[in-house]
Amino acid sequence: MKSTRRSAWLDIAAIVVVLGALVFAMLSPKVESQGDSARMLFVHVPTIWLAYLAFAVTFAASITYLATRSLRWDLIAGSSAEIGVVFTTIAIIGGMIWGKATWNVYWTWDARLTLTAIMLFVYIGYLALRRSIPEPEARARRSSVLGILGLVQLIPVHFSVTWWRTLHQTNTFRPRDIQMDGPILAALLVSVAAFTVVYARLLRYRYELAQLHLAQYEAAAATEGPVAGDAVSAPTIGTSGA
Protein backbone atom coordinates (compact mmCIF):
# COMPACT_ATOMS: atom_id res chain seq x y z
CA MET A 1 0.00 0.00 0.00
CA LYS A 2 2.81 2.35 0.96
CA SER A 3 4.73 1.59 -2.23
CA THR A 4 1.56 2.14 -4.33
CA ARG A 5 1.11 5.58 -2.77
CA ARG A 6 4.78 6.39 -3.31
CA SER A 7 4.49 5.27 -6.91
CA ALA A 8 1.43 7.48 -7.44
CA TRP A 9 3.30 10.49 -6.03
CA LEU A 10 6.24 9.80 -8.36
CA ASP A 11 3.82 9.65 -11.31
CA ILE A 12 2.31 12.97 -10.32
CA ALA A 13 5.82 14.42 -9.96
CA ALA A 14 6.70 13.20 -13.47
CA ILE A 15 3.57 14.86 -14.92
CA VAL A 16 4.34 18.13 -13.09
CA VAL A 17 7.96 18.09 -14.33
CA VAL A 18 6.85 17.51 -17.93
CA LEU A 19 4.29 20.33 -17.74
CA GLY A 20 6.97 22.57 -16.23
CA ALA A 21 9.33 21.73 -19.09
CA LEU A 22 6.55 22.54 -21.57
CA VAL A 23 6.05 25.98 -19.96
CA PHE A 24 9.83 26.60 -19.99
CA ALA A 25 9.97 25.66 -23.69
CA MET A 26 7.13 28.01 -24.60
CA LEU A 27 8.54 30.92 -22.59
CA SER A 28 12.12 30.59 -23.84
CA PRO A 29 13.31 33.40 -26.15
CA LYS A 30 13.30 32.98 -29.93
CA VAL A 31 16.43 31.74 -31.68
CA GLU A 32 17.31 34.46 -34.20
CA SER A 33 18.54 32.13 -36.95
CA GLN A 34 15.53 29.75 -36.89
CA GLY A 35 12.65 31.67 -35.33
CA ASP A 36 9.91 29.69 -33.60
CA SER A 37 10.81 26.39 -35.27
CA ALA A 38 13.84 26.17 -32.94
CA ARG A 39 11.38 25.39 -30.13
CA MET A 40 11.35 21.86 -31.53
CA LEU A 41 14.80 21.64 -29.94
CA PHE A 42 13.14 21.19 -26.53
CA VAL A 43 11.42 17.96 -27.55
CA HIS A 44 13.68 16.65 -30.31
CA VAL A 45 16.97 16.69 -28.37
CA PRO A 46 15.54 15.13 -25.14
CA THR A 47 13.79 12.34 -27.06
CA ILE A 48 16.92 11.27 -28.95
CA TRP A 49 18.93 11.54 -25.70
CA LEU A 50 16.39 9.24 -24.07
CA ALA A 51 16.68 6.80 -26.97
CA TYR A 52 20.46 6.70 -26.44
CA LEU A 53 19.98 6.22 -22.69
CA ALA A 54 17.38 3.47 -23.17
CA PHE A 55 19.61 1.52 -25.59
CA ALA A 56 22.62 2.00 -23.28
CA VAL A 57 20.55 0.49 -20.44
CA THR A 58 19.64 -2.43 -22.75
CA PHE A 59 23.35 -2.91 -23.46
CA ALA A 60 24.37 -2.80 -19.78
CA ALA A 61 21.49 -5.06 -18.70
CA SER A 62 22.32 -7.57 -21.47
CA ILE A 63 25.95 -7.78 -20.33
CA THR A 64 24.82 -8.15 -16.71
CA TYR A 65 22.43 -10.93 -17.73
CA LEU A 66 25.21 -12.87 -19.47
CA ALA A 67 27.43 -12.42 -16.42
CA THR A 68 24.83 -13.31 -13.76
CA ARG A 69 22.21 -15.36 -15.72
CA SER A 70 19.55 -13.60 -13.66
CA LEU A 71 16.39 -13.16 -15.75
CA ARG A 72 15.52 -9.84 -14.13
CA TRP A 73 18.35 -8.19 -16.14
CA ASP A 74 16.94 -9.59 -19.35
CA LEU A 75 13.53 -8.17 -18.46
CA ILE A 76 15.12 -4.76 -17.85
CA ALA A 77 16.97 -5.00 -21.20
CA GLY A 78 13.77 -5.83 -23.11
CA SER A 79 11.72 -3.19 -21.29
CA SER A 80 14.28 -0.46 -21.93
CA ALA A 81 14.59 -1.39 -25.62
CA GLU A 82 10.84 -1.02 -26.12
CA ILE A 83 10.88 2.45 -24.56
CA GLY A 84 13.95 3.30 -26.67
CA VAL A 85 12.06 2.35 -29.83
CA VAL A 86 9.17 4.62 -28.80
CA PHE A 87 11.52 7.55 -28.13
CA THR A 88 13.47 7.00 -31.38
CA THR A 89 10.17 7.03 -33.29
CA ILE A 90 9.17 10.27 -31.55
CA ALA A 91 12.62 11.78 -32.28
CA ILE A 92 12.32 10.90 -35.98
CA ILE A 93 8.76 12.27 -36.24
CA GLY A 94 9.76 15.49 -34.41
CA GLY A 95 12.90 15.78 -36.54
CA MET A 96 10.85 15.45 -39.72
CA ILE A 97 8.55 18.27 -38.64
CA TRP A 98 11.56 20.44 -37.73
CA GLY A 99 13.16 19.50 -41.08
CA LYS A 100 10.07 20.63 -42.97
CA ALA A 101 10.11 23.96 -41.12
CA THR A 102 13.82 24.66 -41.68
CA TRP A 103 14.91 22.65 -44.76
CA ASN A 104 11.49 22.53 -46.44
CA VAL A 105 11.66 18.71 -46.67
CA TYR A 106 10.34 16.09 -44.26
CA TRP A 107 13.01 13.57 -45.12
CA THR A 108 16.38 13.50 -46.84
CA TRP A 109 18.95 10.69 -47.00
CA ASP A 110 21.29 12.60 -44.72
CA ALA A 111 23.81 10.52 -42.73
CA ARG A 112 22.23 11.26 -39.31
CA LEU A 113 18.67 10.63 -40.47
CA THR A 114 19.53 7.44 -42.32
CA LEU A 115 21.61 5.97 -39.48
CA THR A 116 18.91 6.84 -36.92
CA ALA A 117 16.32 5.07 -39.08
CA ILE A 118 18.62 2.01 -39.33
CA MET A 119 19.05 2.07 -35.53
CA LEU A 120 15.26 2.11 -35.13
CA PHE A 121 14.85 -0.91 -37.41
CA VAL A 122 17.63 -2.84 -35.62
CA TYR A 123 15.86 -2.39 -32.28
CA ILE A 124 12.46 -3.24 -33.81
CA GLY A 125 14.23 -6.43 -34.93
CA TYR A 126 15.45 -6.93 -31.36
CA LEU A 127 11.86 -6.70 -30.07
CA ALA A 128 10.68 -9.07 -32.83
CA LEU A 129 13.40 -11.56 -31.84
CA ARG A 130 12.20 -11.44 -28.22
CA ARG A 131 8.61 -12.08 -29.29
CA SER A 132 9.60 -15.03 -31.44
CA ILE A 133 11.15 -17.01 -28.54
CA PRO A 134 8.65 -17.94 -25.79
CA GLU A 135 11.10 -19.81 -23.54
CA PRO A 136 12.58 -17.17 -21.14
CA GLU A 137 16.13 -18.55 -20.82
CA ALA A 138 16.62 -19.04 -24.57
CA ARG A 139 15.08 -15.62 -25.28
CA ALA A 140 17.36 -13.95 -22.76
CA ARG A 141 20.48 -15.64 -24.10
CA ARG A 142 19.85 -14.84 -27.77
CA SER A 143 18.46 -11.33 -27.38
CA SER A 144 21.29 -10.27 -25.04
CA VAL A 145 23.74 -10.82 -27.91
CA LEU A 146 21.76 -8.44 -30.12
CA GLY A 147 21.30 -6.06 -27.17
CA ILE A 148 25.07 -5.79 -26.86
CA LEU A 149 25.83 -5.56 -30.60
CA GLY A 150 23.03 -3.02 -31.09
CA LEU A 151 24.81 -0.36 -29.08
CA VAL A 152 27.75 -0.31 -31.49
CA GLN A 153 25.65 1.69 -33.96
CA LEU A 154 25.15 4.49 -31.45
CA ILE A 155 28.71 5.67 -32.15
CA PRO A 156 28.20 6.34 -35.90
CA VAL A 157 24.70 7.72 -35.20
CA HIS A 158 26.03 10.26 -32.69
CA PHE A 159 29.18 11.24 -34.59
CA SER A 160 27.63 11.14 -38.09
CA VAL A 161 27.16 14.94 -38.02
CA THR A 162 30.89 15.38 -37.35
CA TRP A 163 32.23 12.67 -39.67
CA TRP A 164 30.06 13.58 -42.67
CA ARG A 165 29.02 17.21 -43.06
CA THR A 166 25.59 16.84 -44.63
CA LEU A 167 22.32 18.67 -44.02
CA HIS A 168 21.76 17.91 -40.33
CA GLN A 169 23.27 20.47 -37.98
CA THR A 170 26.14 19.45 -35.70
CA ASN A 171 25.39 18.18 -32.19
CA THR A 172 23.28 20.74 -30.33
CA PHE A 173 24.76 20.15 -26.91
CA ARG A 174 28.54 20.13 -26.66
CA PRO A 175 29.60 20.39 -23.00
CA ARG A 176 33.02 21.88 -23.87
CA ASP A 177 31.69 24.38 -26.39
CA ILE A 178 28.30 25.69 -25.30
CA GLN A 179 27.05 28.29 -27.75
CA MET A 180 23.53 28.69 -26.40
CA ASP A 181 22.03 31.60 -24.50
CA GLY A 182 21.39 30.95 -20.81
CA PRO A 183 17.55 30.83 -20.96
CA ILE A 184 17.56 28.50 -23.99
CA LEU A 185 20.13 26.21 -22.37
CA ALA A 186 18.11 26.20 -19.11
CA ALA A 187 14.90 25.28 -20.97
CA LEU A 188 16.75 22.51 -22.81
CA LEU A 189 18.24 21.06 -19.61
CA VAL A 190 14.86 21.19 -17.83
CA SER A 191 13.32 19.39 -20.78
CA VAL A 192 16.05 16.72 -20.79
CA ALA A 193 15.56 16.20 -17.02
CA ALA A 194 11.77 15.98 -17.44
CA PHE A 195 11.99 13.37 -20.19
CA THR A 196 14.53 11.39 -18.13
CA VAL A 197 12.04 11.26 -15.25
CA VAL A 198 9.36 10.06 -17.69
CA TYR A 199 11.75 7.34 -18.93
CA ALA A 200 12.40 6.18 -15.36
CA ARG A 201 8.65 5.90 -14.65
CA LEU A 202 7.97 4.11 -17.97
CA LEU A 203 10.80 1.65 -17.31
CA ARG A 204 9.42 0.89 -13.86
CA TYR A 205 5.96 0.04 -15.28
CA ARG A 206 7.26 -1.79 -18.37
CA TYR A 207 9.49 -3.90 -16.11
CA GLU A 208 6.52 -4.75 -13.88
CA LEU A 209 4.61 -5.86 -16.99
CA ALA A 210 7.54 -8.05 -18.07
CA GLN A 211 7.69 -9.61 -14.58
CA LEU A 212 3.95 -10.39 -14.69
CA HIS A 213 4.30 -11.99 -18.13
CA LEU A 214 7.21 -14.11 -16.88
CA ALA A 215 5.27 -15.20 -13.78
CA GLN A 216 2.27 -16.13 -15.93
CA TYR A 217 4.47 -18.10 -18.33
CA GLU A 218 6.08 -20.00 -15.45
CA ALA A 219 2.71 -20.71 -13.81
CA ALA A 220 1.32 -22.06 -17.09
CA ALA A 221 4.43 -24.20 -17.63
CA ALA A 222 4.18 -25.61 -14.08
CA THR A 223 0.50 -26.58 -14.37
CA GLU A 224 0.88 -28.08 -17.82
CA GLY A 225 0.64 -31.87 -17.51
CA PRO A 226 1.96 -34.34 -20.03
CA VAL A 227 0.20 -34.17 -23.37
CA ALA A 228 -2.30 -37.00 -23.93
CA GLY A 229 -0.67 -39.84 -25.85
CA ASP A 230 2.88 -38.84 -24.85
CA ALA A 231 3.38 -42.15 -22.99
CA VAL A 232 2.21 -44.26 -25.92
CA SER A 233 5.00 -45.31 -28.20
CA ALA A 234 4.38 -45.90 -31.89
CA PRO A 235 4.02 -49.55 -32.89
CA THR A 236 6.92 -51.01 -34.83
CA ILE A 237 5.89 -52.63 -38.05
CA GLY A 238 7.14 -55.94 -39.26
CA THR A 239 8.94 -57.19 -36.11
CA SER A 240 6.07 -58.94 -34.28
CA GLY A 241 4.79 -62.53 -34.72
CA ALA A 242 8.10 -64.32 -35.04
Add this chain to the structure above:
Amino acid sequence: MRYVAIGYILTYGTLLTYVGLLAMRLRSARRKEQT
Protein backbone atom coordinates in the same frame (compact mmCIF):
# COMPACT_ATOMS: atom_id res chain seq x y z
CA MET B 1 4.68 28.32 -35.34
CA ARG B 2 2.31 25.94 -37.17
CA TYR B 3 5.05 23.30 -37.51
CA VAL B 4 6.04 23.71 -33.86
CA ALA B 5 2.43 23.10 -32.80
CA ILE B 6 2.21 20.02 -35.05
CA GLY B 7 5.57 18.77 -33.74
CA TYR B 8 4.56 19.16 -30.09
CA ILE B 9 1.16 17.54 -30.66
CA LEU B 10 2.75 14.55 -32.44
CA THR B 11 5.51 14.20 -29.82
CA TYR B 12 3.28 14.36 -26.76
CA GLY B 13 0.49 12.52 -28.60
CA THR B 14 2.75 9.56 -29.41
CA LEU B 15 4.09 9.53 -25.85
CA LEU B 16 0.58 9.65 -24.35
CA THR B 17 -0.58 6.88 -26.72
CA TYR B 18 2.29 4.67 -25.53
CA VAL B 19 1.54 5.49 -21.88
CA GLY B 20 -2.13 4.60 -22.47
CA LEU B 21 -1.29 1.31 -24.20
CA LEU B 22 1.20 0.39 -21.47
CA ALA B 23 -1.40 1.14 -18.78
CA MET B 24 -3.94 -1.08 -20.55
CA ARG B 25 -1.46 -3.95 -20.93
CA LEU B 26 -0.41 -3.64 -17.30
CA ARG B 27 -4.00 -3.56 -16.03
CA SER B 28 -4.84 -6.63 -18.10
CA ALA B 29 -1.75 -8.52 -16.81
CA ARG B 30 -2.51 -7.57 -13.18
CA ARG B 31 -6.12 -8.75 -13.56
CA LYS B 32 -4.93 -12.03 -15.09
CA GLU B 33 -2.50 -12.48 -12.19
CA GLN B 34 -5.31 -12.09 -9.62
CA THR B 35 -7.59 -14.68 -11.23
